[in-house]
Amino acid sequence: MNDECRPRPVFDPGIPEADRALLAAAPERLVPAGKPAPPRPRVRATTLAARLVWIPAFAVFYGVLPGGWLRVFFLASLDQDDLMGAAIRWGRLPVAAMMLTPALQILLILLGQPEAAAALAAASFAGWVVGAVRHVREPAAARAAREYHGSYLLPGDFDRSAARLLVRAQHAIDGVLGSQSHGAGLLDDVNNKIVLPRQEWxxxxxxxxxxxxxxERRAQQPERLSAGVRALLEPQDRALELSVQSITRRIEALESYALRAGEADDAYHESRVLQSLPEQNARYRDLLASTAGDAMAGAEIEAMAQDARRAETALRERVTSALRAGQELVLPADDARTLN
Structure with a gap:
């Protein structure tokens, strides 16, 4: 599926905003609704025991021996995978940089700054403890992906024809939410930020x-079924076809709304240009008065004023048309999850 036919993930509007942000920020943790939910992670007993041993060991190290050999010993005792995990999971500084901490402690002690050396030791030890505890605990994004599995839909949940229709709907929604008329509050009567996510979901x-x-139908291999069995399946195929037609009409309504919003944008742009007409008219009036007769100047100015009034009328008509198209999209609360 190419990018043009690849829809973005869709989230149930009922998911709390903070959790939606977590899910959107970690797409690699999301699992299609058509696949089993991600399992709750289990911490290996050996990993947990290692963390429980390392924490007091480092406490003794930082409290008693401000040197680097013991730290090197602990790091050398790790296998390669654990060492890489320590470098990646236990802080954003490389392990090599953390190994320089004891040298800095010694330098501070030699410079007569034992308090600073103690503070550095405490901060470094705290970093190790936080890394160990954080590694044992399930990440928030992983927890959200597991708990809300089925309440978000990914590109893998759609075949090619469904993905094309969803992309059309998403483009229409983006067109409305990105329009100037929406940004200016001209379409607020539709409450787009609530209605459109419900529509998308x-x-x-x-x-x-x-x-x-x-x-499921392809898995049944209908070409291998007898004519009598295929006849029994025809009502199901017809029901699916009718549902697809219904969804297509709803998407077309979204596209019509986006088109009306675009037309309202054009009128809004014209109205903003014409807002400066009074000041400009005064300048042009002075210009015409200095170069033509009063009668001609008055006629020209009146024509400009009529153009401004027509533009304002067109703006109101186009905004009204857009609002009418948007009102047709409002779903009752009980019907937000299902469409026939």
Missing amino acids: AIAGALAEHTRLRR
């Missing part, structure tokens, strides 16, 4: 179900 849910049904 409802459409995506229906398209994911279409995909599951088509995949």
Whole structure:
């Protein structure tokens, strides 16, 4: 599936905003709804025991011996995988940089700054402890991906035809939310920030179900079935076709709304240009008065004023048309998850 036909992930609007942000920021942890939910991670007993041993060992090291040999001993005792894990998981500084800490402690002691050396030791030890505890605990994004599995839909949940329809819906939604008329509050009556995510989720849910049904039908290998059995399956195929048509009409309604919002944008742009007309008219009036008769100047200025009024009328008409198209998209709360 190329990028043009690849929809973005869709999240249930009922997911709390903070958790939606976690999920969106960690797409690599998300699992398609059509696959089993990610399991709860289990910490190996050996890993947990190692953390429990390392923490007091480092406490003794930092409290008693401000040297580097013991630290080198501990790092050398790790196998390569654990060493890489320590470098990646236990802080953002490389392990080599952390090994310089004892040398800095000794230098501070020689310079007569034992308090600074103690503070450095405490900070470094705290970093190791935080890294160990954080590694044992399940990351927040992994927890959200597991708990909300099925409440988000990924490109893998859609076949090619469903993905194309979802991309069309998402492009229309982006067109509305990115329009100047929406940004200026001209379309606030539709409450786009609530209605459009509900629409996207409802459409995506229906398209994911279409995909599951088509995949199940392909797995049945209908070409190997007898004519009588295929006849029994025809009502199911017809029901799926009708549902696809219904979803397509809803997407077309979204596209119509986006088109009306674009037209309102054009009128809004014209209205902003015409807002400066009064000042400009005064300048042009002075210009015409100095170069033509009063009657001609008055006629020209009146024509400009009429153009401004027509532009304002066009803006109101286009915004009204966009609002009417948007109102048709509002779903009742109980129907937000399902579309026929």
